[in-house]
Amino acid sequence: MLRKRLTAIVSALALCITGTALAPVASAQDPILFVHGYTESASVWNTMIGRFEKDGYPKSYLSAYSYNTSQSNVTDAEKEVKPRVETLLKNTGATKVDIVAHSMGSLNTRYYIKNLGGELKVDDWVSLGGPNHGTEFANWCFSASCVEMRVGSTFLNALNSGDETPGSVSYGTWWSPCDEIINPDSSVALSGATNTKTACISHSALKTDATVYSQVREFVK
Numbered sequence: 001m002l003r004k005r006l007t008a009i010v011s012a013l014a015l016c017i018t019g020t021a022l023a024p025v026a027s028a029q030d031p032i033l034f035v036h037g038y039t040e041s042a043s044v045w046n047t048m049i050g051r052f053e054k055d056g057y058p059k060s061y062l063s064a065y066s067y068n069t070s071q072s073n074v075t076d077a078e079k080e081v082k083p084r085v086e087t088l089l090k091n092t093g094a095t096k097v098d099i100v101a102h103s104m105g106s107l108n109t110r111y112y113i114k115n116l117g118g119e120l121k122v123d124d125w126v127s128l129g130g131p132n133h134g135t136e137f138a139n140w141c142f143s144a145s146c147v148e149m150r151v152g153s154t155f156l157n158a159l160n161s162g163d164e165t166p167g168s169v170s171y172g173t174w175w176s177p178c179d180e181i182i183n184p185d186s187s188v189a190l191s192g193a194t195n196t197k198t199a200c201i202s203h204s205a206l207k208t209d210a211t212v213y214s215q216v217r218e219f220v221k
Helices: 002-018 042-054 073-092 105-115 136-140 144-148 154-159 210-220
Strands: 032-035 062-065 097-102 122-128 170-175 194-197
Touching (some): 032 042, 032 105, 042 097, 042 210, 073 144, 105 154
Parallel strands (some): 032 062, 032 097, 097 122, 122 170
């Protein structure tokens, strides 16, 4: 009997080493892709990612990256968002991802959902201070992406035409009445989304505020 038990244990360990250990980590949550805004980098997500890890998300389920924020949001959607979603799905074995975007990251991720098949790959989408209908701040910068962020731009008119929240994706936006970058504040909210007004916090603080984090975590769970 003891020999049989030892044999079973050895066999189980061998299976873990050769098979199970190489499999993606199973999780009840969707993996999350974090997309930063104009002139930022992946490091701006360190606080929020740390909180998700503390709340039980596997590290492999939390992906942030840096990208060229000067190029068109269309290029960002095609060359950055889409392949990174596919990689995250492959690495985790999940069927859908959640996206948490800050500022301009809201635009290239929305473009991905609306025009590149993302509505079939995204479960929940979060916009923290996204210039979804443009911002006057963009009148003072001149890169391709910045011109696209201007109120009434060709890019935004196309992105917002028809259904602003297409597909079965759950859309959520968070906007601050004290946001110094997004003007007007009403730019953030989308028709068909859950639109949340925060306390009087800065544009940058939307990524680190504890209350906003708790609300976002509840939204994507």
